[in-house]
Amino acid sequence: MRFYDMTPRMNRLIGVMRFLIVLPSLLLAVFPLSAHTPMHMRPDTCRSGGISGDLSVAASPSWVLPSNTFLRGTNPEGKRVSAAFSGRLEYAMRFAPGSEQARLYPHAWQGVGIGVTSFSKSGVLGSPVELYVLQGSRIASLSSRWSIGYEWNFGASFGWKRVPPTDDGERLPEGVGSSVNAYIGLAFMLEYQATTRLTLRLGPEIAHYSNGNTSLPNPGVNRLGMRLSATWRLHGNRVSDPVADWSGFKPGMSYDVTFWGAWRKWGYTPAVNSPYTGSGILEVPGDWAVGGITFNPLYRFNPVVAVGPALDLLYDDGANLSAHYEPMSPVDAPKFYRQPLRERVMGGLSLRVEISMPVFSVNVGIGHSVFAPRPKRSDVKWVYGDGEVLSVIDSDLHGFYQTFNLKTRLWRGLYLNTGYRLVDFSKSGNLMLGLGYTWR
Numbered sequence: 001m002r003f004y005d006m007t008p009r010m011n012r013l014i015g016v017m018r019f020l021i022v023l024p025s026l027l028l029a030v031f032p033l034s035a036h037t038p039m040h041m042r043p044d045t046c047r048s049g050g051i052s053g054d055l056s057v058a059a060s061p062s063w064v065l066p067s068n069t070f071l072r073g074t075n076p077e078g079k080r081v082s083a084a085f086s087g088r089l090e091y092a093m094r095f096a097p098g099s100e101q102a103r104l105y106p107h108a109w110q111g112v113g114i115g116v117t118s119f120s121k122s123g124v125l126g127s128p129v130e131l132y133v134l135q136g137s138r139i140a141s142l143s144s145r146w147s148i149g150y151e152w153n154f155g156a157s158f159g160w161k162r163v164p165p166t167d168d169g170e171r172l173p174e175g176v177g178s179s180v181n182a183y184i185g186l187a188f189m190l191e192y193q194a195t196t197r198l199t200l201r202l203g204p205e206i207a208h209y210s211n212g213n214t215s216l217p218n219p220g221v222n223r224l225g226m227r228l229s230a231t232w233r234l235h236g237n238r239v240s241d242p243v244a245d246w247s248g249f250k251p252g253m254s255y256d257v258t259f260w261g262a263w264r265k266w267g268y269t270p271a272v273n274s275p276y277t278g279s280g281i282l283e284v285p286g287d288w289a290v291g292g293i294t295f296n297p298l299y300r301f302n303p304v305v306a307v308g309p310a311l312d313l314l315y316d317d318g319a320n321l322s323a324h325y326e327p328m329s330p331v332d333a334p335k336f337y338r339q340p341l342r343e344r345v346m347g348g349l350s351l352r353v354e355i356s357m358p359v360f361s362v363n364v365g366i367g368h369s370v371f372a373p374r375p376k377r378s379d380v381k382w383v384y385g386d387g388e389v390l391s392v393i394d395s396d397l398h399g400f401y402q403t404f405n406l407k408t409r410l411w412r413g414l415y416l417n418t419g420y421r422l423v424d425f426s427k428s429g430n431l432m433l434g435l436g437y438t439w440r
Contacts, residue, residue, distance in 0.1 A: 053234040060086040062225025070174035088115035106242035107138035126161035153185035178215035197233040212431035213264040260434030261291035266318035288318030306354040314346040319396040323375035346397035347371035361407040372398040413438040
């Protein structure tokens with residue numbers, strides 16, 4: 001089964017977008033919590049005390065980035081996919097004034113949302129439905145009514161139209177390879193406090209959809225647009241002067257251990273060890289297990305920002321298969337020799353930055369492999385037609401990697417980890433699903 005090998009320039013651009021899509025919100029999240037600008041709004045008297053709830057509706061007209069030929073018109077309908085429109089309904093809660101969470105994070109909101117995105121050519125991609133968690137906060141106050149804020153979304157999207165097989169049974173080199181894809185979104189918005197209950201927001205939004213290599217092809221879909229939303233305060237007090245109080249916080253170390261696992265697809269290049277002359281990469285049949293352990297000491301400067309190194313251990317059952325392809329087997333039913341264990345493991349060091357808010361913590365990292373052996377020359381048993389043995393074969397696990405992890409706090413130090421791993425800012429890696437624990 002063939003899938004498209006993107007050009008390095010466009011592939012790198014999409015990889016950087018995937019990694020950096022949440023980074024601005026991480027860096028800016030610290031500012032709203034240290035803001036000391038009062039709102040001077042009269043209190044909401046609909047209910048005294050308690051957790052407050054917000055209901056929001058939003059609309060987002062978007063431009064679909066033409067990141068691959070499938071979106072540019074090389075698809076079964078022969079039509080370019082250039083635009084999309086999203087509608088969403090969200091419920092978010094804010095902690096009660098006077099609570100510990102409200103004292104540390106006075107402007108934060110978190111909740112759940114549901115949305116639907118219709119593409120300009122729904123017959124090509126479908127109209128997926130998104131289910132997601134969300135979190136946002138204020139970045140800066142401009143006046144008693146005007147401010148700047150952000151919100152990130154992280155979840156899954158359902159109902160994508162998978163790319164159909166061609167007449168010979170193969171899939172097109174690009175397109176959507178699965179009906180379910182991960183969804184990541186980020187919006188920066190200008191906020192206007194119209195009344196004590198009604199807030200209007202408008203600002204740019206970027207969204208990315210990918211299946212984390214759980215199915216192929218996986219070129220990803222990206223859209224860039226404007227979000228317009230209206231938020232109605234359902235109940236709870238609106239504090240007139242929400243100022244963060246970090247007076248009781250003592251900087252210090254914490255230690256995270258995360259265990260994660262997932263499954264993924266792999267591709268192989270028969271030309272590595274045989275006279276195969278086809279173009280592109282072929283899909284290895286079946287799913288391959290991938291998992292790992294991360295130990296991450298973090299120095300917590302304040303209740304929001306923490307930085308520290310991480311030791312990353314990874315096992316990938318499908319890594320480095322190209323070097324062990326049996327060239328006498330047909331490309332549509334390939335056979336491989338079992339890789340040595342050392343070619344399926346990687347040890348790396350990364351630098352992590354973590355932003356903590358109520359319920360959720362977002363952890364991003366950049367690292368490089370320290371132990372990732374390349375297939376040895378003696379392991380290469382097959383040759384090109386001219387009889388020359390390949391001298392160097394790059395390891396699939398060697399090089400830079402990038403991680404994005406969302407930690408959902410469950411109980412005390414226990415958290416649920418949902419993450420994604422990239423390689424060299426340009427290659428889709430794998431999902432990272434698991435559990436972790438924090439010692440302080």
